Amino acid sequence: MAYAILQRLAQMVFVMFGISMLVFLIFFGTPGVDPAARIAGRNASPEVLEAVRKSFGFDQPFYVQYFTMMKKIFVTGDLTSFVNRGWKVVPAVLDTVPVTLSLVIGAAVLWVVFSLIIGVLAAAYRDTWIDKVLMILGLIGISMPVYWLGEVMNLMTQSRFHDSWLFSWVPPLGYKNLSDDPKGWFLTLVIPWITLAILYIGLYGRVLRAAITEALQEDYIRTARAKGLSETRILLRHALRTSLIGFVTLFGLDFGALVGGSALLTEVVFGLQGVGKLTFDALQNLDLPVIMTTVLYASFFVVMANAVVDMVYILLDPRVRTS
C-alpha cells in the first residue's frame, strides 16, 4: 500500500515535469517568435528587451532557458511581469489561491451534500413524480450557464431586491479574508457558492441516480433482498455504496479542474480575485510569465486531484487493492 502511494507520487512528479516542459515549449519554443518580445510586452524599448533577454537566458541553450524559468518560479520566486511593470508573479498567484480555494471548497460541500440527497431520493422513488421533478430540476441546473446565473443572482441580491428582507444581508461583491473577517468571508461567498454549485448538483444528482439505478439491477442486490434486509439499508449500504466509486472519480476531476482555474466565470462575475480571474487577465494582456505560472499551478492541482482520487479509490474499492 505504502509502495503504491509512493509510486503514485513519483508518477505525479513525472507528469508535472512533462506538462511544464510542454507548456514551456509552446510559449517559448515556437519557431519564428521572439519570446523576449512577448514577455516585454507591446511597444517595449530596446533596453527592456535586452534586460528580458538576459534575465530569462534567451541567449543561452534551450534547456538552460527552461531551468532558468523553473528556478524563477519554484526556487527564487522572483519571476517578474514586464507587462505589469515589475509585478512579482509568484506572490501574486499565491495571493489568489485562498480566494479560489474558499470558493471551490464551499461550493463542493454544497454540491456533494445536495447531489447525494437528490440522487438517492430520485433512485429511491424512481419512476414516480418525485424522481421526475428532481431530474427535471437537475436538468435545469445543468442547462443554466454559470455567467448568466451569476448575473441574475447579482441582479437580484445586489440591486433589484437588495433592500428586501430576503437579501439585505448580502454584502457588496468582493472577497474578505477568512482570518480577518470570518463572518464577512462567509456572507460574501454564499451567493457565489450557490451559483457555482447548482450546475454540479444537477450533474452529480443525475449521475448518481443513474449509477444507483444500475446497481439496483445487480445480482448482489437480489441477494441482499433475499437476506431480508430493509429497502433503505439495501439502497444506502449496498447500491449507494457501490455507486460512490464512480461519484468520487468524477468529483476528484472536477474539483481539481475548478481549483486549477475553471471557476473563472464565477470569479469574474462576483469580482473574486482568484486563480481563474488572474489567468483570464493575463491571457488578455498576453502576460507570459503569469500564464506560465498559473498553468503550472493548475496542472499541479489537476494531477494532485487525480492522485487523491486514485488513493480514495483504493479505500473504496477492495478490488483495486492489490496485496
Added chain:
Amino acid sequence: MILEVRDLAVSFRTEQGLVRAIDGVSFEVFEGEVLGIVGESGSGKTVTMLAVMGLITDPNSVIEGSIRYRGRELVGMRQRELQHLRGREIAMIFQDPMTALTPVYTIGWQIAEQILAHQKVSKSAAWDKAIGLLDEVGIPKPEEAVHRYPHQLSGGMRQRAVIAMALTCNPALLVADEPTTALDVTVQAQILDLLRKLRKAHGSSIVFITHDLGVMAELADRIMVMYAGRIVERATAARLFAEPRHPYTRALLDSIPPLDGARPRRLRSIAGAPPSLLNLPKGCAFAPRCPSRLSVCDEAKPTLTGTAHAVACVVASGR
C-alpha cells in the same frame, strides 16, 4: 406441509407482448424433504421460486395464484412482513457466486449483516457466529476468511460463503437455485456433498433447482419437471428415474451422461427448441418436439393428473 403453491402464474408485460413465464404451477414442499425442480433453461424454475420469495420486483410483472407458507398467504403480503420471513425462515442461494456478493464488503461483514437483521445479538456475537458458519461449510481458516473480500475467494469458496450466509438463521426452507451450475465439476461434487451434510444437520426443507437430472439423483426425495412454464411431471425421485412417463422427462433422462462406464460418443439431445413464451401453442407446449405426438396433443393443454406420480400428457396417462 411447509409450503403450498396453488395455480401460480407469473407473466411479464414486455414490448413484444405478454411473456407467460409460468402458468398453473401447483406443488407443495413437506417438512424436511428435498424437492427437486428440473427443466431446460428458461422453463420458469427461477421465476417460480423468486415468486415464493417475493423477489419479483419488476413493475411489469403480474403474479396470480396462491402461495402459502405454514398457512400464511404470501401473495400480496406487505414487503415489510416478507422481510421478516426472508433470510430468517426462507433463504435462497443463487446460481452465480461470482456476482451474488456485494464486492465492497468482506464476507464476514455480509454474514454478520444478515444475523443482525434478524436477531438481537451483539456485533461481536454475530461475527463469532459468522466464523462458526464458515467453519461449518468447510472454508479453511475461517477466522482469516471472514476478513476476505469476495474477489479474493475462488468460486467454490464463494458459494460456500453464500451457503453459510443462507444458513445464518437456520431457515425452515432453503431454496438453492442451480448452486453448482457456475462451478467446475470437482467443486460441484463438493458443494453437493456439503448440501447433503447440512440437510442432515439442520433438517431444513430444500428446494433444489437444476437443469441437470444427474445432479438431482443424488439429492432429491421428490422431483418435478418443468417445461415452458408448466409442471409436466411430478413423482418421487425413485419413481421418476425408474419409470418416467412424460416424453420430455424420458428425453431428459436419455441425455444424462452415465456416471461410470464408457461415455457414449454423442449424447442424445432433444431435437428442436422450447416454444416462445410470447405465443405458446394452444395444445401441449412440448408437442412440436414430441416423438409420441398424437393429433389430440394440439387441441388442448393437458392437465397434471395423478397424485403420487402426476403427469401432464394425454398419451402417457392414456386418455
